[in-house]
Amino acid sequence: MAQSTLDSMPGASTGTVVITEPLNFWGGKRVKPREEKNAEPVFEPATGRVLCQMVPCGAEEVDEAIQSAYAAYQKWSKMAGMERARVMLEAARIIRERREKIAKLEVINNGKTITEALGNIDFSWKSIEYYAGLAGTLAGQHIQLPGGAFAYSRREPLGVCVGIGAWNFPFLITTLKSAPALACGNAMVYKPSPMAPVTAVILAEIYKEAGVPDGLFCVVQGGAETGSLLCHHPKVAKVSFTGSVPTGKKVMEMSAKSVKQVTLELGGKSPLIIFKDCELENAVKGALMANFLTQGQVCCNGTRVFVQREIMPQFLEEVVKRTKAIPVGDPLLGSTRMGPLISKPQLEKVLGFVSQAKKEGARVLCGGDPFVPSDPKLKGGYFMSPCVLGTSNTLVNGGTAHAQSALFFNTQSLSTDNCRDDMTCVKEEIFGPVMSVLPFDTEEEVIQRANNTTFGLASGVFTRDISRAHRVAASMEAGTCFINNYNINPIELPFGGYKMSGFGRENGQVTIEYYSQLKTVVVEMGDVESLF
Numbered sequence: 001m002a003q004s005t006l007d008s009m010p011g012a013s014t015g016t017v018v019i020t021e022p023l024n025f026w027g028g029k030r031v032k033p034r035e036e037k038n039a040e041p042v043f044e045p046a047t048g049r050v051l052c053q054m055v056p057c058g059a060e061e062v063d064e065a066i067q068s069a070y071a072a073y074q075k076w077s078k079m080a081g082m083e084r085a086r087v088m089l090e091a092a093r094i095i096r097e098r099r100e101k102i103a104k105l106e107v108i109n110n111g112k113t114i115t116e117a118l119g120n121i122d123f124s125w126k127s128i129e130y131y132a133g134l135a136g137t138l139a140g141q142h143i144q145l146p147g148g149a150f151a152y153s154r155r156e157p158l159g160v161c162v163g164i165g166a167w168n169f170p171f172l173i174t175t176l177k178s179a180p181a182l183a184c185g186n187a188m189v190y191k192p193s194p195m196a197p198v199t200a201v202i203l204a205e206i207y208k209e210a211g212v213p214d215g216l217f218c219v220v221q222g223g224a225e226t227g228s229l230l231c232h233h234p235k236v237a238k239v240s241f242t243g244s245v246p247t248g249k250k251v252m253e254m255s256a257k258s259v260k261q262v263t264l265e266l267g268g269k270s271p272l273i274i275f276k277d278c279e280l281e282n283a284v285k286g287a288l289m290a291n292f293l294t295q296g297q298v299c300c301n302g303t304r305v306f307v308q309r310e311i312m313p314q315f316l317e318e319v320v321k322r323t324k325a326i327p328v329g330d331p332l333l334g335s336t337r338m339g340p341l342i343s344k345p346q347l348e349k350v351l352g353f354v355s356q357a358k359k360e361g362a363r364v365l366c367g368g369d370p371f372v373p374s375d376p377k378l379k380g381g382y383f384m385s386p387c388v389l390g391t392s393n394t395l396v397n398g399g400t401a402h403a404q405s406a407l408f409f410n411t412q413s414l415s416t417d418n419c420r421d422d423m424t425c426v427k428e429e430i431f432g433p434v435m436s437v438l439p440f441d442t443e444e445e446v447i448q449r450a451n452n453t454t455f456g457l458a459s460g461v462f463t464r465d466i467s468r469a470h471r472v473a474a475s476m477e478a479g480t481c482f483i484n485n486y487n488i489n490p491i492e493l494p495f496g497g498y499k500m501s502g503f504g505r506e507n508g509q510v511t512i513e514y515y516s517q518l519k520t521v522v523v524e525m526g527d528v529e530s531l532f
């Protein structure tokens, strides 16, 4: 079945693919949905055409998937780590072999460019290789006790884990959750976003082909209702969630009812701080990488770009010039650097943020408009021009952001064309190609302003001053700080949030802790000394 969807990929171009195969997978095979009447259309973002139908799973289907995962878990968890590793390495090999086809399908469903999608698929097989490598290393401790007694700890799996994913990295999020889960001996039931449902099932088929027991990795389709059924199911031991803060809170609340473990990978509004002693060319490139990958729909993006006032004019000139030059268009073309947003409502929401920013006094330095590519087949796509919101104002020197905004409101002679910390576009996660640029004067001031948010996913700093770089990194209330670059997230590095950006980690060795538990076994070698 994987073959039929993937085999049509080499010749496929934007606007030509229709998927009719079932998108659920459990018991080792694709499963037809029971209630076709609840089908929801899934759109190809580049054209606005219907790509397939997503039919949400109901309670019986969710239960079937979980029971099939539990049965597989009984077998998989008894295998040695090295045996699991061998199967996982085969899955990684198959993904590598089919990378172009999977990437193409991802582009058609998600709208990200083929260049980025290929990078995402490579990240995916590397994540499976990485956790395969750790599977054989899982171990406990041996602890000597008095009188020859001893104890040991066993690192054991949790059981059936649920993964719930967002639409911005559909295949990658599926592997980032399943690879550590499977390495530790768990089974996983995964629910992709209803907007990007087509590639998770490809991974399920690849795991099966590689040799996992039937049911070990299942896919159930659906939205909030199906997600809620998964979070409430008594046989589920853990929920790993990627998505927005409001949904993350609900997932946590539902999981708490049966004391399930939870990992929450949530949203962000990350600061990128650019000091005047930076290497400007790199800082500009860093700001673009921090804002425009996957059409700006990246959780850890550095969307609040703080620039030290002295270099603001040069920074803006360069960043705007390069943003205007980003080729927007058919995401399947190798020359395209920005594709469409995921959906019409998302496009409207992002454009709404730009309008609101203008109303609140920000200046649109470029972009921020709907974009209609010249290719007629893309007329119905969800494109917009990448946007920089900034300041034309370099008159105000010194003082804190609050002092500055007070000046803007009270002094007629000063321009109000500026981004301020209190604007909606600066406070809220936009999740689109919109960069907000803000001036600052001192290190102390910018640290305070950068941390003045309920989010805490990532942060970045550009400076040539090594002490300052590490001082700023230590001060950031965020799960990651990039020094002199941005959005470098290889599989070896733990990734996750501070504050309302979530808790728990994905990637890195530490994630083993989030998919396993320790059992302590105490062994008496002598007689029992009883007080009774």
Ligand SMILES: NC(=O)c1ccc[n+]([C@@H]2O[C@H](COP(=O)([O-])OP(=O)(O)OC[C@H]3O[C@@H](n4cnc5c(N)ncnc54)[C@H](O)[C@@H]3O)[C@@H](O)[C@H]2O)c1
Pocket: 164, 165, 166, 167, 168, 169, 191, 192, 193, 194, 222, 223, 224, 225, 226, 227, 228, 231, 242, 243, 244, 245, 246, 247, 248, 250, 251, 264, 265, 266, 267, 268, 298, 299, 300, 429, 431, 457, 502
């Ligand atoms: N921190 C990270 O690693 C990371 C990565 C990617 C995206 N994100 C965040 O995800 C958001 C965008 O993704 P989105 O729009 O798909 O998020 P979302 O919260 O709307 O949906 C995420 C997933 O949760 C499911 N869901 C919705 N309601 C649910 C409920 N009541 N119970 C259980 N599941 C439910 C959805 O169907 C989807 O699969 C952004 O905020 C972004 O920052 C975070």
Ligand SMILES: O=CCc1c[nH]cn1
Pocket: 168, 169, 297, 298, 299, 300, 489, 495, 506
């Ligand atoms: O949108 C979030 C992207 C990401 C990178 N690493 C883990 N998630």
